[in-house]
Amino acid sequence: SVAEKFSLAGSQHPVVGVIGQEVVLPCQLSPPARLSNMEVLWRKIGTEFIPVHEYSDVGPKDQTGEGYQSRTELFPQEFSNGNVSLKLKRLQMTDGGRYHCYVKNLEWSQETTTELQVAAVAPVFIDVLGPQNSGIGLACRSTGWFPKPELQWVGKNLEMEFVTDVTQDTENLYSVVSYITVTEKENSGDISCIVQNGLLEPERQSAIHLTGGIFPQVSPWLIAFLILLALALIGVGACAYLGYTAKRKVSQKKRSEEEA
């Protein structure tokens, strides 16, 4: 009978989609075949089933659930391969959850579920904050991540500890900011800030190259000035001494002349 012949499969692993982009939730009949008088019901599992997209050979061809208008698509050209996967477009944060694919006709019905995880990634920026203690302060910031991201500073000789702060906004998106002070000793090659959330490769990152001149240091002009000042003082001192001794000699001479 038909019931023994067919099975329906979704994805055993969660499908990961990115906010604003599209994703395909798989639902595959095997062996691949096109059921006659088929109905495909895609629904989201909440406290009850929320209609997402419903297709019927016999009734209305395509119906979209509330909140999914013009965001869903089946692949009718794939039906003959038993592929009744759902394309979900312009993903929203609230789309995350379990989806139920239910296929039936008069003689047969089966269902499967697939979990959708929605992720958000954002660009990463490095700010140069300027001289700080004996180095240059850098900040790395990125806003609009989901789920919670991790931040890492990477550099060749980097051994400074860094302070990272993670916050979540009202739309559940995470922001990260991290501060580091790079000393001239640690500065070799690029310094990168990498943000990732485990759900998605690739991560996002930003890199910076600090040139040697940016580091706070004792200016060579200051050193030259101090040396000149020292020499000048020595000179003044020497003149004063010579002047003093010369004056003394003169007055001694005068005195001896007077005595004589």
Ligand SMILES: *[C@@H]1O[C@H](CO)[C@@H](O)[C@H](O)[C@H]1NC(C)=O
């Ligand atoms: C079903 O077809 C779509 C569109 O061609 C494709 O992206 C998807 O990978 C197919 N699904 C399966 C399970 O083959």
